[in-house]
Amino acid sequence: MQWLERHVPKLVLAPSFIAALLFVYGFIAWTAWVSFTRSRLLPNYDLVGTIQYERLFASPRWEVALNNLFVFGVLFIGISMLLGLLLAIFLDQKIRTEGVLRTIYLYPMALSLIVTGTAWKWMLNPGLGLEAMVRGWGFEDFRFDWITDPDMAIYTVVIAGVWQASGFVMALFLAGLRSVDGEIIKAAQVDGIPTHRIYTAIIIPSMAPIFLSAFIVLSHLAIKSFDLVIALTGGGPGYATDLPATYMYAMAFSRGDIGQAASSAMVMMMIVFAIVVPYLYSELRAKHD
Amino acid sequence: MTDATFTAPTQSRALKIALRWGLYLMLTVFALWYLLPFFVMLTTSLKSLEEIRTGSLIALPREVTFDAWRTAWSGACTGIQCEGLQPYFWNSVMLAVPAVMISTVLGAMNGYVVAQWNFRGANIIFALMLFGCFIPFQVVLLPMARTLGILNIAGTIPGLIFVHVIYGIGFTTLFFRNYYVTIPAELTKAAKIDGAGFFRIFWSIFLPLSLPIIVVTVIWQFTQIWNDFLFGVSFSQAGTQPITVALNNIVNSTTGVKAYNVDMAAAIIAALPTLLVYVVAGKYFIRGLTAGSVKG
Numbered sequence: 001m002q003w004l005e006r007h008v009p010k011l012v013l014a015p016s017f018i019a020a021l022l023f024v025y026g027f028i029a030w031t032a033w034v035s036f037t038r039s040r041l042l043p044n045y046d047l048v049g050t051i052q053y054e055r056l057f058a059s060p061r062w063e064v065a066l067n068n069l070f071v072f073g074v075l076f077i078g079i080s081m082l083l084g085l086l087l088a089i090f091l092d093q094k095i096r097t098e099g100v101l102r103t104i105y106l107y108p109m110a111l112s113l114i115v116t117g118t119a120w121k122w123m124l125n126p127g128l129g130l131e132a133m134v135r136g137w138g139f140e141d142f143r144f145d146w147i148t149d150p151d152m153a154i155y156t157v158v159i160a161g162v163w164q165a166s167g168f169v170m171a172l173f174l175a176g177l178r179s180v181d182g183e184i185i186k187a188a189q190v191d192g193i194p195t196h197r198i199y200t201a202i203i204i205p206s207m208a209p210i211f212l213s214a215f216i217v218l219s220h221l222a223i224k225s226f227d228l229v230i231a232l233t234g235g236g237p238g239y240a241t242d243l244p245a246t247y248m249y250a251m252a253f254s255r256g257d258i259g260q261a262a263s264s265a266m267v268m269m270m271i272v273f274a275i276v277v278p279y280l281y282s283e284l285r286a287k288h289d
Numbered sequence: 290m291t292d293a294t295f296t297a298p299t300q301s302r303a304l305k306i307a308l309r310w311g312l313y314l315m316l317t318v319f320a321l322w323y324l325l326p327f328f329v330m331l332t333t334s335l336k337s338l339e340e341i342r343t344g345s346l347i348a349l350p351r352e353v354t355f356d357a358w359r360t361a362w363s364g365a366c367t368g369i370q371c372e373g374l375q376p377y378f379w380n381s382v383m384l385a386v387p388a389v390m391i392s393t394v395l396g397a398m399n400g401y402v403v404a405q406w407n408f409r410g411a412n413i414i415f416a417l418m419l420f421g422c423f424i425p426f427q428v429v430l431l432p433m434a435r436t437l438g439i440l441n442i443a444g445t446i447p448g449l450i451f452v453h454v455i456y457g458i459g460f461t462t463l464f465f466r467n468y469y470v471t472i473p474a475e476l477t478k479a480a481k482i483d484g485a486g487f488f489r490i491f492w493s494i495f496l497p498l499s500l501p502i503i504v505v506t507v508i509w510q511f512t513q514i515w516n517d518f519l520f521g522v523s524f525s526q527a528g529t530q531p532i533t534v535a536l537n538n539i540v541n542s543t544t545g546v547k548a549y550n551v552d553m554a555a556a557i558i559a560a561l562p563t564l565l566v567y568v569v570a571g572k573y574f575i576r577g578l579t580a581g582s583v584k585g
Contacts (some may be wrong), residue, residue, distance in 0.1 A: 005486060005487075007489040008488075009402045009406035009408055009411075009487060010408060012398050012399070012401075012402050012487075013398075013399055013403070013411065013414060014315050015395075016399050016418060016458050016462065017414050017417070017418065019455055019458065020329055020417055020418045020421050020458070020459070021417075023421075023429065023433070023436075023455045023456075024420070024421040024424060024429070025417075025457055026432075027428070028424065028429070028430040029432065030431070030432040031431060031432060034431070043431075043435075055543055067303065079439065089318060090312060090315060090316055091316070093312060094313075095313075095316065096534070097316075099319055101316055103568075103571060104320045104323050104324060105319065105320070106567075106571075106575065107323070107327075107567055108323065108326075109333070109559050109564070109578065110512060110560075110563045110564055110567035110574065111516070111563065111564070112515070112516035112517075112518065112533050112536075112559060112560065112563070113516070113518065114516075114518050114533040114536055114537050114556075114559070115533075115536070115556045115557075115559055115560045116326070116553075118536065118540050118552060118553075118556040119326040119327070119329065119330050119538075119556060120326060120551065121540070122329065122330075122333065122549055122552065123325075123326060123329055123346065125549075128341065128342070128346065128549070129346055130346060130584045132345075132346065133345050133346040133347060136345050151309060159362065163322075163323070163326065167323065168578060171566075171575055171578065172579060175579060182580055220423070222371050223425055224426070226427075226518070227518040227519065227533070229570040230518070230522075230537065231518075231537055231540070234541065237471070244427075245425070245427055248427045248428070248430075249430075249519075249522075252430055252431055252434075252523075253523065258431060261427075261431060262431060264427075265425070265427040265430070265431070266427045266428065266429040267401075269424060269425055269427075269428045269429055272424065272425050276423050280423075289318075
């Protein structure tokens, strides 16, 4: 009884810890192992070296997926941050309707990416959507058929992604702006420093940690983006808007190529780690100092 | 001193008013941009197909009809079945409710241990669990599919509940841990001296203080699980799919005429529960988002 009393906290934590060991670390190990085998439709556990990774990086479809991740990632993160910051600064000017506007800017974040994708797919439909609308206004030559154009389709994913996430970045930045020391700003105003200089020289530099966490969240979202592409373009036209996440899924569940699915998943994980681990490391170090 | 301070007061006043108007104009334009997709979804869902084909995207419906909503709810085809979203809506409810409850309870207990009963190694355990929030889930899809098969819950709703609980614990633990850390440790110590045990202290001291964090966690988990697509599409089969998967199937079904109005009605139905939560408890929703992102 005494023993039980003393060990209750450990016993409470144990199931979750074991679950994490098994279903996170064990599963990563499994996927890592399989990525070094010849597994196709069924897993095979004989290690054969890096053959799957060689196949992966020789695959034109994977090349497209990685390129798309780069294009999508840079634009999605860049535009969302810029727009989020801009909206936050605008809303920070003692706007009377701030509450309503904030609610409007942020609601997409409550939607499933499948809903977002469905809505934008309809609006971007060249025959009946925005293109047809503008043509109806008399601009007969107006063209906005990116979603059916293999070279442009990835940018439609950017549009929908920014629509979904920028309001959230706005909320992060707005909270950051509000936490800047009011005294410093007042002192600067008294000194006659113009507002835009106060922002560029005082407020924005002091928000560096928020930029970092916004960047981390957005890059995490970008790498994981799967739902949005599936709902918006289905990876098409052809495989023009494939991302690593959709490539992995196609290999795992429709192509029956477990080796490729495992190796592409491992590459995704490395990309996430390359971004997240330095961040976590610096966070933990900052706490110890 | 800059030039601006030397300009005539009337001129700078006019400039100020102009800037103010410009500001409000910009804010309104952005508000319209965020509202546009929802507005289009709503109006399209209330139009007949004929009107969709002939009218403009953003025009209001000339004749409001709820036929598309009826079809989306109980008649639209997801592949071979044509029962609408209704059964899948209930699948999602039956999936989300237990998964949210179980993961919240586990998170509360774990967070309580890590924050207040810290034993040697507890922080490392916490860090290891937290790490699970960061992995791209693609890396666990294959072994999870096999594990669900071995456990005989592949393609079932209990199977999906299991998956959501497993990968939700990291976040729920984080939420509760960060909340309980702010409660003074002296409180636990004093209660221990008075002879209260682990569960007694949780039940009569911590639980009554926990309402805000429970709300944040429940909203966060509900939004995550309701909106999930990856696990749903990977680990369900015909009949057990959650609503996001069914919506995607309706929109991408290739049989028959494309019924855009039904697609839009279906999309709104799928979005309604989380939107409702957002409208009713937006404050807690935002708190979860920022807590979940800044720290996790």
